[in-house]
Amino acid sequence: MTVETQPESSPALRPLPDTDILSFLYLEARLADEGRYSEWESLWADDDETVLYRVPMHPDDDPRTTLAYINDNRRRIKSRVAQLNTGNRHSQTPPSVMRRVVSNSEVAGQVGDTVTVESNFALFEYRVRQRFWAGRVVHTVRRSPEGLRLIRKIVHLIDAGGPIDTLAFLI
Amino acid sequence: MTTLDMPTSAKDFDVNAVVRSDRVHGSVYTSPEIFRREMDTIFKTGWVYVAHESEVSETGDYLTRMIGSDPVVVVRGKDGVVRVLLNRCTHRANKLCNADKGNANSFRCPYHGWTFNNTGALQGVPMREGYGVAFEEVRAELGLANAPRVDSYGGFVFASLAADGISLREHLGGVTHAIDRLLNLAPDRRIDLRANWMKHRHHANWKMVVENNVDGYHALFTHASVYDAIKPAKVSHVPAKVDVLVRDIGGGHSEIDYSEEYRKLDEEFVWYGRIPRAKLAGYVDALEKAYGPDQAHHALVVGPPHTLIWPNLFLAEMNVMFVEPQAPDRTIAYTTAVLIPGQDDLNERTLRRSEGAMGPAGFLIADDGEIGMRNQAGLAAELPEWLILARGMDDDITDETGIINRDKSAETPQRGFYSQWASVVGGKAGCDDR
Numbered sequence: 253m254t255v256e257t258q259p260e261s262s263p264a265l266r267p268l269p270d271t272d273i274l275s276f277l278y279l280e281a282r283l284a285d286e287g288r289y290s291e292w293e294s295l296w297a298d299d300d301e302t303v304l305y306r307v308p309m310h311p312d313d314d315p316r317t318t319l320a321y322i323n324d325n326r327r328r329i330k331s332r333v334a335q336l337n338t339g340n341r342h343s344q345t346p347p348s349v350m351r352r353v354v355s356n357s358e359v360a361g362q363v364g365d366t367v368t369v370e371s372n373f374a375l376f377e378y379r380v381r382q383r384f385w386a387g388r389v390v391h392t393v394r395r396s397p398e399g400l401r402l403i404r405k406i407v408h409l410i411d412a413g414g415p416i417d418t419l420a421f422l423i
Numbered sequence: 424m425t426t427l428d429m430p431t432s433a434k435d436f437d438v439n440a441v442v443r444s445d446r447v448h449g450s451v452y453t454s455p456e457i458f459r460r461e462m463d464t465i466f467k468t469g470w471v472y473v474a475h476e477s478e479v480s481e482t483g484d485y486l487t488r489m490i491g492s493d494p495v496v497v498v499r500g501k502d503g504v505v506r507v508l509l510n511r512c513t514h515r516a517n518k519l520c521n522a523d524k525g526n527a528n529s530f531r532c533p534y535h536g537w538t539f540n541n542t543g544a545l546q547g548v549p550m551r552e553g554y555g556v557a558f559e560e561v562r563a564e565l566g567l568a569n570a571p572r573v574d575s576y577g578g579f580v581f582a583s584l585a586a587d588g589i590s591l592r593e594h595l596g597g598v599t600h601a602i603d604r605l606l607n608l609a610p611d612r613r614i615d616l617r618a619n620w621m622k623h624r625h626h627a628n629w630k631m632v633v634e635n636n637v638d639g640y641h642a643l644f645t646h647a648s649v650y651d652a653i654k655p656a657k658v659s660h661v662p663a664k665v666d667v668l669v670r671d672i673g674g675g676h677s678e679i680d681y682s683e684e685y686r687k688l689d690e691e692f693v694w695y696g697r698i699p700r701a702k703l704a705g706y707v708d709a710l711e712k713a714y715g716p717d718q719a720h721h722a723l724v725v726g727p728p729h730t731l732i733w734p735n736l737f738l739a740e741m742n743v744m745f746v747e748p749q750a751p752d753r754t755i756a757y758t759t760a761v762l763i764p765g766q767d768d769l770n771e772r773t774l775r776r777s778e779g780a781m782g783p784a785g786f787l788i789a790d791d792g793e794i795g796m797r798n799q800a801g802l803a804a805e806l807p808e809w810l811i812l813a814r815g816m817d818d819d820i821t822d823e824t825g826i827i828n829r830d831k832s833a834e835t836p837q838r839g840f841y842s843q844w845a846s847v848v849g850g851k852a853g854c855d856d857r
Contacts, residue, residue, distance in 0.1 A: 420793075
């Protein structure tokens with residue numbers, strides 16, 4: 253094994269997100285933590301066919317040929333929330349008590365009025381027993397006249413490749 | 424935990440103390456001794472599903488899996504033969520292969536560098552002169568251990584860790600019809616299971632996980648939130664309203680069979696969200712070219728199987744699930760979508776349907792997992808001692824396909840499962856006493 257002592261280029265610093273974007277990410281986290289399903293759903297854009305809420309098994313998986321744990325388009329996000337709202341989704345009855353920390357947020361890309369932010373997250377979930385979920389979360393947020401809207405949320409769990417427990421809450 | 428005076432010696436084990444024709448004792452789900460016994464009988468002596476041929480289609484393709492408590496490597500060797508090798512270096516027992524899957528000419532033990540080729544033969548030993556003149560003997564004797572019997576049906580590969588026993592075809596018996604029914608939906612009778620396996624940890628006994636798959640009684644209750652909030656079930660789950668059968672196929676295999684109801688409706692794709700055939704024109708054309716319009720229509724009407732293949736494989740319509748028992752109260756369920764080679768439009772829909780229903784975040788299976796966990800929690804109460812499986816017992820009908828019940832909520836599949844369980848775990852399958 254060789255150790256690179258002189259990298260060809262130094263790693264680039266990434267800009268921090270603007271405060272309104274950060275506030276939006278924290279709002280998204282808080283609504284998910286508190287099981288405020290319909291309010292959480294209202295953060296998503298309604299007019300964008302690329303809306304995606306995804307928890308892949310491997311970061312590079314192609315959705316056309318592989319399965320993900322979650323791969324929701326806008327319509328399926330609505331269904332997921334509707335099922336949770338019945339109060340009869342047994343795997344979330346009662347709902348998990350959760351708090352998550354979203355941190356190390358960096359702007360990974362900016363195209364027109366949309367910005368993509370990568371963050372680390374640690375989620376503490378209590379339901380029967382306490383579990384920890386952690387990983388990288390990638391949010392794509394659009395600025396629009398009616399405010400900020402979520403376009404994509406991709407959650408790369410650190411244990412996505414191994415067996416995972418039931419994941420019926422909003423991660 | 425439900426307790427029972429479990430004999431510590433297998434010689435004293437009386438299976439009739441825990442399984443009767445209409446009931447099972449709580450300890451079959453909780454007892455570590457019974458779990459160990461299951462590993463030593465069901466998984467050490469019988470046929471167990473290990474892989475699908477599509478996953479090891481090329482020379483050197485390998486997967487790591489479990490047969491009960493034994494880790495194995497399923498690999499297509501350089502001679503083209505699929506073997507099931509015990510995943511343990513023959514030198515000092517280090518787990519040899521640590522990846523989920525891959526392609527390799529040989530496996531190298533990280534501990535002392537021994538290498539084995541992909542047929543399991545010992546290939547190289549570093550500093551071999553340390554073995555002196557006996558090295559050639561070492562080399563000949565210390566190839567990887569393997570499952571003595573490996574066979575397949577319709578691409579599904581099964582293995583047995585026992586050298587002797589019934590053939591795979593005898594083991595499968597009438598359940599080959601279910602595999603055929605799935606393959607009837609593929610124009611060249613091939614499917615592909617390489618969409619990746621969802622790995623879902625269930626906090627429940629493995630039998631709870633598999634029995635539930637052929638329980639036609641629970642859907643109205645366990646899955647009410649799906650039918651209330653999202654969409655109605657494909658056909659009613661009220662038994663009196665439908666011609667849906669449950670069937671004990673024999674040998675522990677069982678199913679819920681929707682085909683009679685679907686034939687009555689004579690409508691294609693009821694099992695696939697009632698999609699209009701025009702949306703899958705390419706697939707329907709390919710199926711008609713392969714089988715002719717009548718046979719293709721029939722296949723598209725009756726759809727895929729909903730069938731449990733003893734002990735660990737579930738043909739879950741357009742999904743395949745297998746289970747890995749880890750402990751009396753812990754099971755990993757592996758689920759993937761059934762892809763049909765060359766049918767990209769169909770496959771992408773199948774993937775999305777599978778994600779919607781199955782796995783740890785699925786609209787259906789997340790709740791089955793929850794119910795399984797609560798079952799295990801409920802079993803902590805020691806009374807009543809027995810779980811009753813008598814539902815529909817008086818209406819079971821024996822026909823050429825097995826024992827059927829025209830009430831889909833009957834517990835006929837579970838009775839079949841435990842009849843086989845009693846016969847295998849009860850010691851008739853030649854388990855090794857410990």
